[in-house]
Amino acid sequence: MMDETRTARRDDAGDSEPPHSSADSPTPGVESASPWASIPEADAMPRGATVPRETSAASATSTPSGSSAASGPGEPDDPSAEPGNESDPTPAKSRTWMGITSFVTAILGFSIVAIVLGHLGWHAARHGRARHGAFAIAGTILGWLGLLLTAAAAWFYVQDPAPEQVDIQARQDIHAVGAEVATQAVETGAVPEVTMTDESYMVGAVDVPQELVTEHSISITGTATAEWCVELTYSGGEVGTYSYDAQAGVAEGSCN
Numbered sequence: 001m002m003d004e005t006r007t008a009r010r011d012d013a014g015d016s017e018p019p020h021s022s023a024d025s026p027t028p029g030v031e032s033a034s035p036w037a038s039i040p041e042a043d044a045m046p047r048g049a050t051v052p053r054e055t056s057a058a059s060a061t062s063t064p065s066g067s068s069a070a071s072g073p074g075e076p077d078d079p080s081a082e083p084g085n086e087s088d089p090t091p092a093k094s095r096t097w098m099g100i101t102s103f104v105t106a107i108l109g110f111s112i113v114a115i116v117l118g119h120l121g122w123h124a125a126r127h128g129r130a131r132h133g134a135f136a137i138a139g140t141i142l143g144w145l146g147l148l149l150t151a152a153a154a155w156f157y158v159q160d161p162a163p164e165q166v167d168i169q170a171r172q173d174i175h176a177v178g179a180e181v182a183t184q185a186v187e188t189g190a191v192p193e194v195t196m197t198d199e200s201y202m203v204g205a206v207d208v209p210q211e212l213v214t215e216h217s218i219s220i221t222g223t224a225t226a227e228w229c230v231e232l233t234y235s236g237g238e239v240g241t242y243s244y245d246a247q248a249g250v251a252e253g254s255c256n
Contacts, residue, residue: 095121095130102139106146114143161213166237169211171250174232176208177201177218178244185225185246194220194230221255222246229255 098121106114118140125133161169177194180203184192192204196218201208214236222228230244231254243255 095124096132098124099130099132099134099136099139102143103135104139106139106142109146111143111146111150114139115147118143160236163236163238166212166214166234167239169213170216170232170234170237170239170242172211173201173216173218174230174242174244175250177203177232178230178250180204180206180208181220181228181230181244182246185228189225191220191223191225191228194218231255 098117100121102114102117102121105117118136118138121130121136122133122140124130125136130136181192181194184190184204184206193202195202196210200210201218212234214234216232216234218230218232220228220230226246228246231241232243233241233254239252241252241254243251243253245251245255
């Protein structure tokens with residue numbers, strides 16, 4: 001009877017104690033699993049790293065209203081930035097004519113026009129608004145050369161000729177006038193009148209061109225067909241006076 005009572009007490013005590021789970025009891029050599037084990041520690045993450053956020057497919061592919069998607073590799077973002085595009089206010093072909101026109105006008109002798117267009121064409125070519133910059137350079141160089149040659153020719157033209165050249169011109173004039181006087185005196189039997197205009201000599205009704213460019217004067221003496229003399233006086237030469245006698249012809253100095 002006593003044994004049965006002890007057995008019943010033991011059973012009651014066993015029922016009052018909570019059952020121990022095998023998961024709660026540590027197992028030697030095995031670490032217990034923790035719900036926080038999947039989260040990496042702060043020390044394990046590299047410094048400066050950020051946790052990626054999830055982005056919806058709609059937000060990743062959507063673009064602002066009125067804008068197009070990004071261009072692919074090798075494609076320009078703005079088509080108007082391409083050289084020669086029609087939207088460019090100064091396309092490359094709009095200034096090309098300047099260099100070509102400069103070269104042509106330089107060949108034709110319009111030096112100032114060639115210089116101006118050459119400088120404008122070269123400036124446009126340097127900034128990508130024109131092609132054929134070599135034509136602009138050539139036109140500018142030829143324009144300056146032509147201008148220098150024109151200036152040199154004008155300078156020589158306005159200069160007084162050398163005294164020797166003036167004497168030659170005077171001798172040619174007196175010979176031409178004396179020969180015409182002799183011809184008309186023989187043909188008409190009378191000595192013609194000799195006068196002078198700005199650009200020629202008048203022997204009777206015949207116009208004789210003059211070569212002298214310096215100040216000069218001409219006169220004739222005598223009325224007989226075999227006794228007359230033409231005298232030419234001028235400045236700028238070494239002789240100063242030439243004469244044409246009906247008998248002796250051309251001679252230095254005045255008529256006798």
